[in-house]
């Protein structure tokens with residue numbers, strides 16, 4: 001029998017997880033991986049920018065990896081057209097690859113509004129390794145930058161630049177920072193936090209032009225009439241799934257490439273995964289693009305298994321953004337902005353704490369959590385809120401308890417046995433594997449720290465003073 005031919009487009013987390021998944025199912029298959037860029041961890045670019053990891057540590061696959069997985073890498077090649085009838089993919093160098101099963105995992109690309117001056121040197125996007133190299137090279141002494149767009153990527157990059165010693169401005173055309181991730185109250189905490197760290201925050205204003213000054217700096221003209229002069233402008237106004245190849249081939253596309261619960265597109269031999277795919281939503285909403293790393297990883301693993309003959313249905317991705325803005329955790333999960341649902345909020349401005357919990361009867365369906373990153377209790381609560389939303393557990397009387405004790409999610413989480421519910425779910429093909437990138441200044445500990453083992457030994461009544469809690473319904 002001839003060997004199955006698999007072709008994968010894109011060497012991001014979706015593509016690499018698919019490679020590993022196919023290889024785990026089929027030792028003989030012929031696997032080709034086509035990618036414009038080499039394989040690297042896009043989400044680790046901010047750590048490279050701030051100097052915390054080396055460039056080489058960003059790479060997630062090297063010749064040894066391809067050998068080990070028996071993959072033919074076609075790196076530097078772009079897939080330019082697809083004929084689903086004859087099952088052939090044409091590459092930018094003219095070669096044509098035949099496939100039995102094809103995965104499209106081409107990710108997304110930044111969108112840049114038509115601002116006059118956007119093509120000037122010193123005006124960048126921040127999405128690729130090349131972008132990161134250009135911004136690092138542009139750092140003069142005491143560099144100053146303007147971030148156009150205060151969304152998720154904009155603020156991650158801004159935080160990395162602050163660590164690297166840049167002076168910073170950020171503009172946002174909407175009335176608040178992180179408009180697609182936080183409500184107004186949470187966003188105002190973030191703006192105050194940024195300003196307290198020396199960042200100039202300009203909301204409700206648009207950049208109308210960028211000019212070059214005689215000294216080579218950039219003069220940015222704002223709709224409000226003000227001007228900002230900086231060394232570098234970074235445009236982070238959003239990204240768009242790379243759907244062109246799929247669309248031209250006649251596959252069904254909406255905001256992304258439409259896939260069913262098996263990650264299959266409208267053509268049964270073509271699968272799609274990651275930022276480019278519009279797939280099932282964990283909370284039962286319409287199919288959605290959730291352009292985050294965990295979704296890309298799950299999509300890739302499942303698509304790979306199904307391409308290789310398994311029949312594993314995907315429970316759906318959870319919309320989730322977790323961001324550390326200069327030491328302030330900002331998190332939104334699930335249907336945090338759904339209209340018509342009840343929500344409860346709590347805030348302690350003096351400690352930069354904020355929470356909004358969104359309810360559908362006694363189920364938590366969405367959450368916004370903000371608070372200082374070193375607060376371990378907050379980190380635990382983020383995980384517990386995510387678990388409750390993911391498990392869609394009926395909390396019964398614990399809903400009222402949470403509403404009157406919004407800083408204590410641990411008790412309801414434990415009482416409702418969320419961990420047990422999640423552990424009983426069939427795992428998607430076992431735990432995922434760590435990638436190569438690592439911190440320069442952090443040792444990964446294989447042993448528990450003393451504090452951790454003390455915590456494990458402690459008696460619960462010594463840790464938590466007893467307070468009345470409602471019985472679980």
Ligand SMILES: Cc1cc2nc3c(=O)[nH]c(=O)nc-3n(C[C@H](O)[C@H](O)[C@H](O)COP(=O)(O)OP(=O)(O)OC[C@H]3O[C@@H](n4cnc5c(N)ncnc54)[C@H](O)[C@@H]3O)c2cc1C
Pocket residue numbers: 009010011012013014015034035036037038041042043044045046077078079080105106107108126127128153156157242245273274275276291292293294296322
């Ligand atoms: C600065 C930054 C920070 C981020 N931080 C986080 C974070 O903290 N948490 C999080 O969850 N997510 C984060 N993300 C998002 C995360 O990186 C993406 O969701 C993830 O990389 C998507 O994986 P993917 O495999 O779908 O696509 P990608 O990683 O984008 O990989 C797609 C690959 O396909 C290649 N390609 C595209 N078109 C073609 C073609 N026609 N032919 C051949 N190859 C092609 C591209 O060159 C690319 O290498 C961040 C992103 C950025 C830019």
